[in-house]
Amino acid sequence: MMRFTTQGLLAACCIVALATPAAAQTQSYRIPAGTLKSALDGYVRISGKQVMYKVDEIRGVHSPGVSGTMTPDAALRAILSDTGFTIYADPSGALAIVRAPGAGASTAEASPDSNDIIVTASKRGESLRTIASSVTAVSEEQLTANGAQNFKDYIAGLPGVQFQQSTPGISNVTIRGIGTATIYPDQGQSTTGIYINDVPLSDPGFALSVPDLDVFDMQRIEVLRGPQGTLFGAATLGGxxxxxxxxxxxxxxxxxxxxxxxxxxxxxxxxxxxxxxxxxxxxxxxxxxxxxxxxxxxxxxxxxxxxxxxxxxxxxxxxxxxxxxxxxxxxxxxxxxxxxxxxxxxxxxxxxxxxxxxxxxxxxxxxxxxxxxxxxxxxxxxxxxxxxxxxxxxxxxxxxxxxxxxxxxxxxxxxxxxxxxxxxxxxxxxxxxxxxxxxxxxxxxxxxxxxxxxxxxxxxxxxxxxxxxxxxxxxxxxxxxxxxxxxxxxxxxxxxxxxxxxxxxxxxxxxxxxxxxxxxxxxxxxxxxxxxxxxxxxxxxxxxxxxxxxxxxxxxxxxxxxxxxxxxxxxxxxxxxxxxxxxxxxxxxxxxxxxxxxxxxxxxxxxxxxxxxxxxxxxxxxxxxxxxxxxxxxxxxxxxxxxxxxxxxxxxxxxxxxxxxxxxxxxxxxxxxxxxxxxxxxxxxxxxxxxxxxxxxxxxxxxxxxxxxxxxxxxxxxxxxxxxxxxxxxxxxxxxxxxxxxxxxxxxxxxxxxxxxxxxxxxxxxxxxxxxxxxxxxx
Missing domain, CATH: 2.40.170.20 (TonB-dependent receptor, beta-barrel domain)
Structure with missing residues (x-):
């Protein structure tokens, strides 16, 4: 069985606690889905309990969050569900987050936060901060906070992107100026590829339309600047x-x-x-x-x-x-x-x-x-x-x-x-x-x-x-x-x-x-x-x-x-x-x-x-x-x-x-x-x-x-x-x-x-x- 001591974890782990009274038997929790780290931080603020975890080990792991009135233990179990991690109670009474026996790396993709966003721009889950190309990722939390609903709300303000708003469904998205018109897509393929879950929405031939998607219940939007001909193929001249x-x-x-x-x-x-x-x-x-x-x-x-x-x-x-x-x-x-x-x-x-x-x-x-x-x-x-x-x-x-x-x-x-x-x-x-x-x-x-x-x-x-x-x-x-x-x-x-x-x-x-x-x-x-x-x-x-x-x-x-x-x-x-x-x-x-x-x-x-x-x-x-x-x-x-x-x-x-x-x-x-x-x-x-x-x-x-x-x-x-x-x-x-x-x-x-x-x-x-x-x- 794995053994942890508080002293051993202090050197390698992040320890979070609040100087608040002990948690009541049941409490109201409302922690949205997101990174496991942000969910644990929210849990600590509400429950007042001490939680220890290795920052590097949980980096990029997604948590479904928790919502409802329940005991602190039930809330923590909900936060860890489907993450590949479990709870270990240290003899001192502190709680440690450890990988569940037999669990490999979590297959769930991380919901982005401002500093460590897991994206699939390279056709594999990678931290945004480690990708050697120009990628902007906008998380669900950011989209909700900004009231984003369609293209004009989240595309126009991103670096390197020109959004030529016209008729919804056939407006142009141009990246790094690679385009020859501002109204309606060019003849033939567009210069920017639009995808949902890696499935192309832009037309490979004459442009019919590109749905002006509402981003409600989207985990994130990845905007890849620069040509993407290697992994995404044709019609991605600009990105x-x-x-x-x-x-x-x-x-x-x-x-x-x-x-x-x-x-x-x-x-x-x-x-x-x-x-x-x-x-x-x-x-x-x-x-x-x-x-x-x-x-x-x-x-x-x-x-x-x-x-x-x-x-x-x-x-x-x-x-x-x-x-x-x-x-x-x-x-x-x-x-x-x-x-x-x-x-x-x-x-x-x-x-x-x-x-x-x-x-x-x-x-x-x-x-x-x-x-x-x-x-x-x-x-x-x-x-x-x-x-x-x-x-x-x-x-x-x-x-x-x-x-x-x-x-x-x-x-x-x-x-x-x-x-x-x-x-x-x-x-x-x-x-x-x-x-x-x-x-x-x-x-x-x-x-x-x-x-x-x-x-x-x-x-x-x-x-x-x-x-x-x-x-x-x-x-x-x-x-x-x-x-x-x-x-x-x-x-x-x-x-x-x-x-x-x-x-x-x-x-x-x-x-x-x-x-x-x-x-x-x-x-x-x-x-x-x-x-x-x-x-x-x-x-x-x-x-x-x-x-x-x-x-x-x-x-x-x-x-x-x-x-x-x-x-x-x-x-x-x-x-x-x-x-x-x-x-x-x-x-x-x-x-x-x-x-x-x-x-x-x-x-x-x-x-x-x-x-x-x-x-x-x-x-x-x-x-x-x-x-x-x-x-x-x-x-x-x-x-x-x-x-x-x-x-x-x-x-x-x-x-x-x-x-x-x-x-x-x-x-x-x-x-x-x-x-x-x-x-x-x-x-x-x-x-x-x-x-x-x-x-x-x-x-x-x-x-x-x-x-x-x-x-x-x-x-x-x-x-x-x-x-x-x-x-x-x-x-x-x-x-x-x-x-x-x-x-x-x-x-x-x-x-x-x-x-x-x-x-x-x-x-x-x-x-x-x-x-x-x-x-x-x-x-």
């Missing part, structure tokens, strides 16, 4: 965003609910949201299920003077997530993840410049519906020499939209309805070496197949005058891997890469009804290798410096335009790629209360896929440009006292063309022109003060600023150049957390994206001043 949902607990019933009520400036109605999450262990320690349901009803704030309707840009979203976990044995786990998102927009979200504040002018309300369904099955197993991960996913998307094209045609009322559909199937298998060895390694294979059907018709005065459809298929096969060699305890090198093989086919048919259709078919194949190499030096747990070389790629495609006599339209356009060089430092001072991250980078973007124009006005895509992006990203978090915390980030970015480029419409872009939406300066700051009162009241102030940029290559229209302030205040009332908030405090009309359409200038703004109240409940 990737990966949502990680809360895991299933096999030992505890957990329940949480949240509701909000809010009003938006310019609108005449209130909006609301209702959310619920429930975790049930069906068979204790063997089979469990976690369900999440979300409903949003956002009010409109734009008036459409053309249709004569007020508050037209409403948004209603229904979301469902289902996680099922079966612990087959101590070595194998089988899980299922289901995702459903259905968004309905009452009209476009772009205002028309020059006709009044928050006004639109279309002959109809441009309604849109986005539907996304994901089914994902995973098998994880411990083979002894390695852990095995098998994953297969089926994703289906559907869109319905109708747009007013009257300004484009300049004649009778003209509308274009669209009905695109897509179906993606992916499978991945990987082997990961166990624990930390002299050489850590990972190898994997990937297969993906996507088919899209994109039909639309042009209707003028109620009569179809033109039909258009595209059928698109893409197949990707890849092999990837990387290995890390620990030269010493403080110095390591990593090398890896991905070999990919792509095949793309398209068929475009267009023409007037009843007339012979122009058909354009094409096929393209591409293959290549994306390498990655890094070196990291960590002389202590509070300091790491690294250097990284990485490459990313984006699949090419087939042009869809019919032939034109006298003009040679290229049938295909090839892949483009980026080569990224970066230096980073990660430091923690003042016993971890001050954390500093700084990264300098240089990105070389070659063979850029750019839309050009023919003499007849048709657009096509060619590999016609090159650019470079240089910058420095800085993030600081500081907790000067138990009650006061500060965080801030500041990014400098210079993203420019490196050679002169003619767009084909008479516009010539000179070398040195900035890339669209690439703000030279961006940053955000958050300050929170927590009062020493029973209801734990707090106040949070937030500020975000972006400098100016142009909205497109051939435009002088400006986006950015604004500051956005928000304030939040909340209290804890038993099991209820109440938060009041005001976003866009000064009601600023900050431009996030814009585009010319006919003679009109379409402008997208940050959401007007929003005032609301939310209530969160946990069992």
């Amino acid at each position: 990737a965003v990966n949502y990680i949902s809360n895991p299933v607990s096999l030992s505890d019933v957990q329940a949480r609910g949240q509701t909000s009520l809010y009003g938006i400036g310019g609108g005449s109605k209130l909006g609301y949201s209702v959310k619920a999450a429930l975790n049930i262990p069906i068979v204790q320690d063997t089979l469990g299920v976690r369900m999440t349901a979300i409903r949003h009803a956002d009010p409109g704030y734009l008036d459409n003077v053309g249709s004569g309707d007020r508050d037209t840009n409403t948004r209603k979203v229904d979301g469902l997530r289902l996680n099922v976990l079966w612990k087959i044995s101590d070595a194998f786990r089988l899980s299922y993840f289901g995702f459903y998102d259905h968004a309905r927009l009452g009209d476009g979200f772009g205002a028309f410049a020059g006709i009044g504040d928050l006004k639109r002018d279309t002959i109809i309300n441009e309604k849109t519906t986005f539907t996304t369904k994901v089914n994902n099955v995973k098998l994880d197993g411990n083979l002894g020499f390695a852990t095995l991960g098998l994953s297969a996913a089926d994703t289906r998307k559907a869109q319905y939209s109708i747009a007013d094209y009257t300004p484009y045609y300049g004649g009778p009322p003209t509308v274009v309805p669209n009905y695109p559909r897509s179906h993606s199937r992916i499978a991945e298998a990987r082997l990961v070496s166990p624990g930390r060895q002299k050489v850590d390694w990972l190898v994997g294979v990937y297969y993906g197949r996507t088919s899209e059907h994109y039909p639309n018709s042009t209707i003028q005065d109620g009569v179809v005058i033109y039909d258009y459809s595209v059928d698109y298929r893409q197949t990707e096969k890849s092999v990837f891997g990387e290995a890390t060699y620990h030269l010493t305890d403080t110095l390591r090198i990593t090398g890896g890469g991905r070999y990919y093989d792509l095949e793309i086919t398209t068929l475009t048919q267009q023409g007037a009804p009843g007339a012979p259709k122009d058909s354009v078919g094409g096929r393209q194949q591409a293959h290549g290798f994306s390498p990655k190499a890094s070196i990291a030096y960590a002389p202590s747990k509070s300091l790491m410096v690294y250097a990284l070389l990485s490459k990313g790629f984006r699949a090419g495609g087939v042009n869809l335009t019919p032939a034109l006599n006298g003009f040679s339209t290229p049938a295909n356009y090839g892949s483009d790629s980026v080569l990224n060089y970066e230096l980073g430092i990660r430091g923690a001072l003042l016993d971890g209360r001050l954390v500093i991250d700084s990264t300098a980078y240089y990105v070389d973007w070659s063979d850029i896929q750019i839309g050009l124009l023919r003499p007849d006005g048709y657009a096509y895509v060619a590999n016609a440009g090159s650019a470079r992006s240089t910058g420095i990203e800085n993030a600081v978090s500081w907790q000067p006292s138990k009650r006061f915390s500060l965080s801030a980030n500041l990014t400098y970015l210079s993203a420019q063309l490196t050679k002169t480029l003619a767009l084909g419409n008479g516009t010539v872009l000179e070398k040195g022109r900035n890339l669209p939406g690439a703000y030279h300066w961006s940053g955000s700051q958050t300050a929170t003060y927590r009062f020493d009162l029973a209801s734990e009241p707090y106040v949070t102030l937030q500020h975000q600023h972006v400098s100016r940029a142009t909205d497109d290559f051939d435009s002088e229209q400006v986006v950015g150049g604004y500051s956005n302030f928000s304030v939040r205040s909340g209290v804890q009332l038993g099991k209820f957390a109440v938060q009041a908030f005001v976003t866009n405090l000064t009601d600023k009309r900050g431009r996030t994206a814009s585009a010319s359409f006919g003679e009109n200038q379409l402008v997208y703004y940050i959401q007007p001043r929003t005032i609301g109240l939310s209530i969160d409940w946990k069992m």
Whole structure:
């Protein structure tokens, strides 16, 4: 039997205690899920008991927390459930947290805290502070405290990220300035990959939509800056965003609910949201299920003077997530993840410049519906020499939209309805070496197949005058891997890469009804290798410096335009790629209360896929440009006292063309022109003060600023150049957390994206001043 003495543990363990009276027989505990360390700290504050543990041993371990009235022993057992740790009572009466007999390292991933976040950016669970690349992780606790609900609440303020907010579902996320438009995704693949539980949500072909996910019941969001071509594959030129949902607990019933009520400036109605999450262990320690349901009803704030309707840009979203976990044995786990998102927009979200504040002018309300369904099955197993991960996913998307094209045609009322559909199937298998060895390694294979059907018709005065459809298929096969060699305890090198093989086919048919259709078919194949190499030096747990070389790629495609006599339209356009060089430092001072991250980078973007124009006005895509992006990203978090915390980030970015480029419409872009939406300066700051009162009241102030940029290559229209302030205040009332908030405090009309359409200038703004109240409940 293991023996502990208080004196022996003092040297190697963290000892926490409070000078409070002895705990009552039963007490009320409300400790949220999070790191085991934070849960134990909360337990000590409530119970008044002394608890000893080895800091290094519990680092990165997740606890389900505890909620309810119970004895201190029962509360501690609940905190330790499903962690692989148990309680040992020292003869002196002190409690020690030790690994349960026969238990290996916990398979549960850590819920992030500010200093030690376990992320899967490298396809294995690793501490954020030890990863030799630029990764930002936002925890569930941070998301809740900041009142985050969708993209605009948590993406825009992160270092190195440019969020071009437009129509929800097709807004652009650009990282390190790697993008060629601010409104709607580029033709073909996007430059930033969006994932949920490692399943891609961004489209591998023509962009249909990316769900603007609500982060309720998400464990964390990982934002990977810089190309991710080695482990994540295509369409990650700038980086990737990966949502990680809360895991299933096999030992505890957990329940949480949240509701909000809010009003938006310019609108005449209130909006609301209702959310619920429930975790049930069906068979204790063997089979469990976690369900999440979300409903949003956002009010409109734009008036459409053309249709004569007020508050037209409403948004209603229904979301469902289902996680099922079966612990087959101590070595194998089988899980299922289901995702459903259905968004309905009452009209476009772009205002028309020059006709009044928050006004639109279309002959109809441009309604849109986005539907996304994901089914994902995973098998994880411990083979002894390695852990095995098998994953297969089926994703289906559907869109319905109708747009007013009257300004484009300049004649009778003209509308274009669209009905695109897509179906993606992916499978991945990987082997990961166990624990930390002299050489850590990972190898994997990937297969993906996507088919899209994109039909639309042009209707003028109620009569179809033109039909258009595209059928698109893409197949990707890849092999990837990387290995890390620990030269010493403080110095390591990593090398890896991905070999990919792509095949793309398209068929475009267009023409007037009843007339012979122009058909354009094409096929393209591409293959290549994306390498990655890094070196990291960590002389202590509070300091790491690294250097990284990485490459990313984006699949090419087939042009869809019919032939034109006298003009040679290229049938295909090839892949483009980026080569990224970066230096980073990660430091923690003042016993971890001050954390500093700084990264300098240089990105070389070659063979850029750019839309050009023919003499007849048709657009096509060619590999016609090159650019470079240089910058420095800085993030600081500081907790000067138990009650006061500060965080801030500041990014400098210079993203420019490196050679002169003619767009084909008479516009010539000179070398040195900035890339669209690439703000030279961006940053955000958050300050929170927590009062020493029973209801734990707090106040949070937030500020975000972006400098100016142009909205497109051939435009002088400006986006950015604004500051956005928000304030939040909340209290804890038993099991209820109440938060009041005001976003866009000064009601600023900050431009996030814009585009010319006919003679009109379409402008997208940050959401007007929003005032609301939310209530969160946990069992």
